[in-house]
Amino acid sequence: MASNAFAGLLNSSADRHSLFDDAQGIVAGSMLAVLGVTLLSGAGLLAGGTAGLAFLAHYATGISFGLCFFAVNLPFYYLAFRRMGPAFTIKTFVAIGLTSILSEFAPAFIGVTHVHPVAGALFGGLVIAAGMLALFRHRASLGGIGILALYIQDRLGWRAGLFQLGFDCLILALSFLVASPFIIACSVLGAVVLNLTLAVNHRKDRYIAM
Template sequence: MTVADEQAASDLKPIAAGPEQHSLLDDIQGLLAGSMLAALGVVMLSNAKLLSGGTAGVGFLLHYLLGVGFGPIFFAINLPFYYFAFRRMGLAFTVKTFIAVLLTSVLSALLPKFIGFAMLDPLVAALFGGLLIGTGMLALFRHQASLGGFGILALFLQDRFGWRAGLVQLCFDAMVLAASFFVATPGVIACSIIGAVVVNLTLAINHRRDRYIAR
């Protein structure tokens, strides 16, 4: 491990006890709130037959193609990323991310049994669903967790090179959305792109380590 690797890893480890450190209760609340918001956003996108970027986008593509629930697919897709998360981000980050992905997967599968949308315009779903997912991811990021997959890479690259996590995620999302041209209509893709932009602008504008220092 290089000096830069050690510095990046140390940035993601809890700092010494002090007024800026998140307590265990803070982290639990953050993981629950972030997962709940993200799951609700996923349900809105799914109800409108929209797509997304990142591993969630891959999950949506397989969900529509195979007819399998989004939750199990999303959970399975993220499994290979936990090794990378452990090696690069540490055990605490990996465990929190695993919990967040599991909660989001379970909640996104259960929520449609309790809520429904008689009418949901795709553009409205993209705007509000994207905002919910972005806000959920923001809560998870601020508690040293993510929704796995490309989010892990985005966080690592931000801490390693100073690249904005939201902008990095946007590049990954663009690649996934490009693949959606083979399975979706132009209207669906247009709304999906808007939703992905909302997600990543929410992160790019609000996730700033130089402004938010609590961990």
Template structure:
């Protein structure tokens, strides 16, 4: 059945999106998420998921975060394709690519003279929450750990939430080996802000949730 559009832009069916709607959703979600990553990076913080791994490698080896974020997610795309389908995988690939590029561009066009770690954690977490909500609404995501967690749950019966929590705990534990304890604690604050925001504002029965 043909998808009806209003004003040639948005779908009259609330359960479906036009190409234009998906495009603006992915771009806006990626832009907001990239800004959240930029604020965290500006004060040396990190977060959970594959982004947390990219941050750790970035701080340890001084390699571009955007490049690392793109590379770290590569192993999960096949699993995403098998479990969640081509459309979700393709849009997630695009979103991650956009974030990787935008985080590099922001360093050239956005300069912040001073940012307190608390404010970086708070605003970074909130911006990532807003960005992820936009991406979830358009059936996309920013990471592969959630996909792996779903696979482990289906294969071995271990709850996906516990897998995600254990992975994030490992990321934060590894951070204590590279970063000052205070920085890691502020990072945990940012991660809590992000997850509380998503828990309050996101319904998993309405949108796909994979971080």
């Protein structure tokens, strides 16, 4: 019986991930996200969504990014549960928690002494996108405004994409309080790289495993 239960944790199929598949995907995705965040932070850059809020709070208060990132995502778990179900919410909570914890310890193990803002935008945006793709493919995410945008679209009929764009514009406007125009321009470049990578590579009709 025990061996059968253990085999069930490892066995996956063409259209369904095993528990082990999900676990390694969430760990790998979180690690890649932390590496990307480390590059952005080393270059003094910001991001959109809840990561952008966390960066703003981090730069303005000196509180660690990991703690800020975990805190700003707390209100979205209820919406994730309502919109996406308990499995997605639990895996997203684990991914955010792991990303937050690893972000706390990453500076002690990854010594980034200098990152040019343009390089930080290109490499940081790409690595975070790779991490998010890994999470998406295991029906998890790093939380964020996207969940709220979908919820508001359902309740109020507002377009989710326009709502998210408006929120990111607000983050960009607030960024002028803590960053120079050049840093903000590089942050926009990083966001373009991240979202373009997601747009090209994340298609449900090409990847159907649950």
